[in-house]
Amino acid sequence: MPASERSAVERAREREHLLDSLLAERDGLETVLDRVLALDGTARMVREAAGLDAAFVADIDRPGRAVVRWQCGNRTDLLQDLVVPEGRGIGGRAIALGVPVRVDDYLTSSTITHHFDVPVLHEKLGAMLAVPVLDTGRDGTARPVAVAYGALRHAAVIGDDAVDAVERVAAQAARALRLAERAEAGRITAVLAERQRMQASLHDSVGAMLFSIGAQVRDLRAALPDNPELAGQFGRLEADVSAATTALREALLALSETTPERALPVELAEHCRSFSARTGVPARFVQLGPVEPLDPERTAVLVAAVREGLLNVEKHAAARTVVVSLGAESGTVQVAVADDGTPPDRDGPAGPTGVGMRMLAEKAARTGGRAVLLRDEDGGSTLRVTVPLPPRPEGEPS
Structure with missing residues (x-):
């Protein structure tokens, strides 16, 4: 050579x-960075919303473990990067129970463990509150993803209004984390x-x-x-x-190399890119949260749905923009192809009437799913194809 x-x-x-x-x-x-930005300022919001002396936020970076990352009103750095296992201290108890936990005096409380008395003593903290930041999964189960703490520098009773205020801040933080996960x-x-x-x-x-x-x-x-x-x-x-x-x-x-759960989004994004390159019409792919790996049959139906939807837009819609979305909800996975062009003629909202659309509807039905083509009120049309998640193997946790 x-x-x-x-x-x-x-x-x-x-x-x-x-x-x-x-x-x-x-x-x-x-x-x-996204997780930092999502939780940035939460400690300050907790302190201000509940009228407390100090506040801090722990990020649950792995199951059963939180790490204190953000503080407001602190006097030392002893709590910074403190690892809090599930069940230990007031924050670990909040993780384990999934509900707010409060004590009138941290150092003398009999309802929590005292693994962290030294940093609490040096911070001169008395009454304390820990509220889990909960994320609700597709199955409706709430799981802690962070912990918001608030504290006074003397023994006292933290009232229900303060608890409610911190819970509202925690709910805002949970929404920010969900948006960060979708962006990621x-x-x-x-x-x-x-x-x-x-x-x-x-x-x-x-x-x-x-x-x-x-x-x-x-x-x-x-x-x-x-x-x-x-x-x-x-x-x-x-x-x-x-x-x-x-x-x-x-x-x-x-x-x-890619993981199975990423293979479907990547393929759908590639179809959008190819469509834009062919037609000059912007086609954007949006993933609305994580999607579990699917079997080949269900994956093929969803890919065929996007392919058919983009083909219909290319042939008939005269659209200016197209959005393809993928998401999971209530035991199903759904793709949608939405455009702002001229809706194709068909027999009402129930049904695709073209050969390709009828074949797609039949494929979706064989998986227990459904294909629907709808005219949007503000112009354009949306193809939605939904397939159920495959049954889990017996004994596998949900």
Whole structure:
């Protein structure tokens, strides 16, 4: 392989690895920043809303464990980054019970453990309140995702009004965290879609170039069979091409790796990108929260729904914008393709009448789902396809 071509291959590999590491670093950094922004100011809001001397917020960073991250009105840094396991202290008790817990005097209370008496003593805290920040899952079960604390610097009874005020702040924090999680899901989908595009680009450019170089080296070896010196050079070139091809293959495999729950959003986002490239009409993909991995049949129905919906918009709608959404609710997963164009003719809201739409409705029905095409009141139309989540294996926790 000529030095210039070998150098080009090496630069391509280096850039691919650098971009991959940068994407991973950005992904992790944005996760932290979003959660920080979602809870930033919560401690101050707790203190002001309840009229307390101090307040702090612990983030539940893993099941059964919270870490104090934000403080307001504190006099020391002893509570900062304090790890609070479930069941310990007032915050751990609030996590375990899922309800507010209050004590008139932390150091003398008999209803909590006293693992954290030293930092509480140095902060000179007396009456204290801990309220779990609850997130309600798809099954309706509320789980703590953070803990909001408020405290006075003397023994006292923290009244119901203060508890109500802190609960309202906790509810606001829970909403902010849900929005942050949705935004993160969208970012991850975008990053994975970009990885797929990088994979295709590298395969088509660097992969094709390596194949061409290898073929030319083999042709030259065949054309000059009786030159031992050139034969050795050809062998080294072939070895270099083989090594570069192996490295490229490993890079492409790394770029293609994704978890099952991310595969569907990435594919739907790619259909939106392809639609926009073909038509010039902006098509935006929105993921409305996490979606559990689906079996191939249900996944195929949802992908077909988006494909059919975008095709109908392209053929008939004369739309200016399209939004494709994916979300889970009440044991189902739903995709919707909404546009602001001219609705297609059909027989009322129950039914798709085109051949493609009828086939889609039949596929959805076989999974126990449903396909509906609706005319929107403000113009345009929306295709909604819903499939039920597959039954869980016996004994698997819900």
